[in-house]
Amino acid sequence: MSANPNRYQQALSLLRQSQQRGLLSPIYHRLRRLELLAHKLQVDLQAPTVHIAGTSGKGSTSLLVSQILMSAGYKVGLHTTPHLQTVRERMQIDGQLITEDQFSQRFEHVYQQALQIEAKSSYGAFQRQELLFMTALLHFQTENVDIAVIETFMGGEYDPTNIIKPLVSCVTNVDLDHTRLLGKDLISIAMVKAGVIKPQVPFVNGAIQPAVSELFARRAEDLGSPYIEIGQKHPRSAKSLGLNGSLLTAEVMNQFFYDLHLSLIGQHQIQNALMSLYLIQVLRSRGWLIADLAIRQGLKQAFIPGRLEIVDHSPLTILDGAHNPAKCTALAQSMRILFPKKRIIMVFAMKKGKDLLPSLKPLTKIVDKIIVTRFSERKGYATTDLAKLVRQNGIPCTTRLDPTKAYELAKDLAGHDGIVLITGSLYLVGLLRCLWHPVAYDGTLQEDHGKLIFQPGEPQALTDRLSWEKEQRG
Template sequence: MGRLEEENVNAAPFRTAAEAVDWITGLMPVTGIRPGLERMRLLMEKFGHPERRLKFIHVAGTNGKGSVCAYLNRVLRQCGYDVGMFTSPYLTSYSNRLQYNGEDIPDDVLLRLVNRIKPEADAMADTEWGPPTMFEVTTALALLYYGTVAYPDYVVWETGLGGRLDVTNIVTPVVCVITNVGHDHMDLLGPTLADIAREKAGIIKPGVPVVTTETRPEIVDIFREKAASGNSTLYVLGEQFRFESLSVSEEEQSFSFSDPFRTFPSLTIRLGGKHQQANAAAAVMALEVLRQYYALIMEDGDLEEGLRGTAWPGRLETVSREPRVLIDGAHNPEGMEALAAALRDVYRFDKLKVMIAMMPNKNHESTLRHILPMVDLLVITEPDFHRKMKAGDLAEVVDRLQKEIGRPDRVIVEPDWRKALEKLTEAEDAASPGTLHLVTGTLYLIADVRSWLLQGTKSEKGW
């Protein structure tokens, strides 16, 4: 290494990727969540607007957006395209959020790009705008990675929170997807579903097609009005495209699909729960729009194989067979309703044991009402995260509902999630195939339990 190179390395803010990630994740407790796009616009201007060189598929919604992203990513790659995928939260490590062709961003690239971002972030901190947030720095990192290093054909781009003021809304996509509108982040997005719908509709750009699986007329009308104002074509489930369930099992499920362009008599997916058929249908409709209007080359066989091969961790995922452990990040009423439906319609068990932890800003009573009537044993715990709902506080909610519903039969409160997991699986019937152990609630709990059961380590989970 030459002297000049050595001096440049020494002058860099960080020497390792771990140091760079520690700085980014350390911003969360300091800056919190500050909705708005002005700081992102200023950062992108400093870097020459890398977002303008890329083709994005922007995905928003209360539930299912991660699964839709997974379907899109897998099918596009099956078709031979290079694909970037930006998602949140992450379940194993920070780098999971920034993938290119299924691989996490390399450490050396992450380090180099964060060393470019840090001086600009410091300079911004000294202005009236204040320091950029963790979300903003991470999004800037993604845009620099995809727009200056990887150059994918498409970027599957998941909204972090809401839509209108979410930092991902800095991009102009080729197609948008809005899965649904539910009771989540109401402290930030508004007290009603209409308020939340307007925030999510904020990703709709003039002239950009929109796909939605939302079917409630009052919500669809909000999307329709926003799309019409910018001459954007809206594809609504049940109107412009449809699917019909053909079969459902624990291992796979199939459905038929039709849109204005063509019909597929049968498509197969392996993600669990009937709600995944709607998520897959949204992805297919978005891909069909790209095929019809943007010359996407997609053979029927590649679509079928891509859908069948899609996996998405933490969503109705079996992580252990003996004992039988299922994990699902159902953290709001709509997510828990879908989970409860899957348990009734798909999974077979004689006894259901559930471990749960939640974040403090959720609609807990409405969420729990969907699952408690089915539960024999409930273990209440806490996620290993700086923002969390105390196990005792969640137990109070359960106690009120238990008196009304009469279930679950038994409740254990154990704040330590590792000890809680032991209590969930320690009984003599734990190994019985008739006993299903379910870990659900916040993804911060799901992340740790998944890593612990599969790798024997904690995760680096977070946003």
């Protein structure tokens, strides 16, 4: 059947409408209304899944787990968030994006069923991310996947993905991000993310903070969930292969893995690979047939757009969607190791509400000049504000409102032997990635968590918000 671009655009229009319709929907009804929608769609919430949460690394870990499972011969669904260029990236099967026709058909069906539930219940309107996730589950079930790897959106307990009953769940790490919504300290954030721990379901903890680990361990014990802690464990050896990734040897749950070639670039990806090995080992213990060769092939073949992605060689141009302190620190460390003596010109923009200074600070230590730009007048920090902050940190800076012109200037300044680094925002990375990988861009359909869930005058940290909403119910 030929593609119908008009129908796809109509589906995207419905998706935009859902952003407005779901503004006032109470978060404490989220999982209940999603369960009703799953029942109406006859989506099996106990189908085999792996549930992956965390501040950073959850996207990479999800990709690695799915790649290993594919190499083992399974048909694998992958739900990721956010997307770079097209919303279809969020729902893939065996590495293939959902087609425009498939998305249109399934999203329309989900949307119509959601409207029927809204008309008969008092649980509020469905929010955009809820409809997208249900579309992904419907797609996976319709196409008869063997297993699906599910990355959370932002939090844990009240995340739309938390309606599934997984085979194993994990938190890759806990750090400061979305502090306005999840809480301003690590324990508050960890309390929210601990919601992915399910009764009697194995849980793997990748956090390194003792207080956070204690919280997770206590929750797992209360729920009777087998608890596995990675903590400060590191591979027995890890050797950088530069732009070819890393070579690592690790002991995971009493099994040695020797000289695994991880294709993903960057020191931080080693910890993500370690988490993926733990998750695979849990699946093996539950009867899933995954050979050592599949693990080797999966790690070697993995690729993630927009994460230390090289898109050009003249000059060397790198895209990385780092947008919080932990990710920007990891990016800076990787760039320092990979390119210790190279001149680096950075094109930078950041979404409003992000922790700007802690994110920018590590990057200022590795770059020679910063070109500040924006991807959206409404969603991005003003270039004047960004430029002022950059100059206060002693880094030469200039501004260009147009991201494409910012990149062209960065190319000229880098010269043939320099490097252009584009980072600070997935919006920016997705927009400029279209220069090398053209696609109908709909990056404006990213989550806007602050608008979707919270209203002016209401508590915004999720731990405070839940108590407030209970009071409103009386």
